[in-house]
Amino acid sequence: MADNKKKTTIVLFSGDYDKAMAAYIIANGAAAYDHEVTIFHTFWGLNALRKDEAIPVQKSFLEKMFAKMMPRGADKMGLSRMNFAGVGPRLIKSVMKKHHTMPLPQLIEMAQEQGVKLVACQMTVDLLGLTQEELIEGVEFAGVAAYLADASEGNVNLFI
Amino acid sequence: MNIAKVVDAKGLSCPMPLVKSKKAIDQLASGEVIEVKTTDKGAKKDLAAWAQASGHQLMDMKEENGVFTFWIKKA
Numbered sequence: 001m002a003d004n005k006k007k008t009t010i011v012l013f014s015g016d017y018d019k020a021m022a023a024y025i026i027a028n029g030a031a032a033y034d035h036e037v038t039i040f041h042t043f044w045g046l047n048a049l050r051k052d053e054a055i056p057v058q059k060s061f062l063e064k065m066f067a068k069m070m071p072r073g074a075d076k077m078g079l080s081r082m083n084f085a086g087v088g089p090r091l092i093k094s095v096m097k098k099h100h101t102m103p104l105p106q107l108i109e110m111a112q113e114q115g116v117k118l119v120a121c122q123m124t125v126d127l128l129g130l131t132q133e134e135l136i137e138g139v140e141f142a143g144v145a146a147y148l149a150d151a152s153e154g155n156v157n158l159f160i
Numbered sequence: 161m162n163i164a165k166v167v168d169a170k171g172l173s174c175p176m177p178l179v180k181s182k183k184a185i186d187q188l189a190s191g192e193v194i195e196v197k198t199t200d201k202g203a204k205k206d207l208a209a210w211a212q213a214s215g216h217q218l219m220d221m222k223e224e225n226g227v228f229t230f231w232i233k234k235a
Binding site: 025028029031032033034099100101102110114 | 171172173174175176178179181182210213214
């Protein structure tokens with residue numbers, strides 16, 4: 001049974017709250033469709049996987065700058081449109097509350113609960129100066145070959 | 161109709177009605193029925209598509225005062 005399951009893969013390149021939400025809603029939906037789902041996080045998409053607290057790790061000056069300038073965790077991400085220097089996300093989150101829409105951090109939790117495989121691209125993890133300890137538990141680390149192995153069998157492959 | 165489990169997804173938006181239905185149906189045996197209640201207008205098409213794709217049978221559906229109720233039989 002496990003072998004004839006359909007597969008969905010999503011590349012989350014973007015570090016925007018709204019785009020990451022779309023990715024995670026599709027991932028949760030696909031998991032409910034009984035697909036084997038993998039989300040590959042690369043570049044700015046990695047920020048969705050960051051823990052929201054500061055983790056004491058050894059970093060170079062440039063890496064420290066990166067760590068400061070990038071959102072620490074899914075909840076801190078900005079919007080791709082109408083961000084208004086951080087006011088936009090606060091507005092949309094209050095609207096989401098009214099509509100009982102699940103916020104991004106909970107969507108990520110639910111995806112993990114549903115067995116969605118979360119993968120961090122090792123090359124960009126290194127490039128952005130991130131370390132394994134700074135990312136949430138349960139994340140796997142891999143490269144392009146692992147992605148292609150899944151995507152070449154994928155029924156749904158998205159780049160967000 | 162014998163209902164093995166009721167899923168109350170009223171007030172919740174996409175993808176929750178789908179995810180909750182899936183979680184509920186996973187706990188059932190083949191041939192058992194879940195009842196799903198939702199107020200999400202998108203769920204009408206969503207649950208029908210999901211049931212068909214997963215092989216479950218959408219037995220009936222009704223809309224009453226903005227609440228959609230679905231009965232889905234597990235494959």
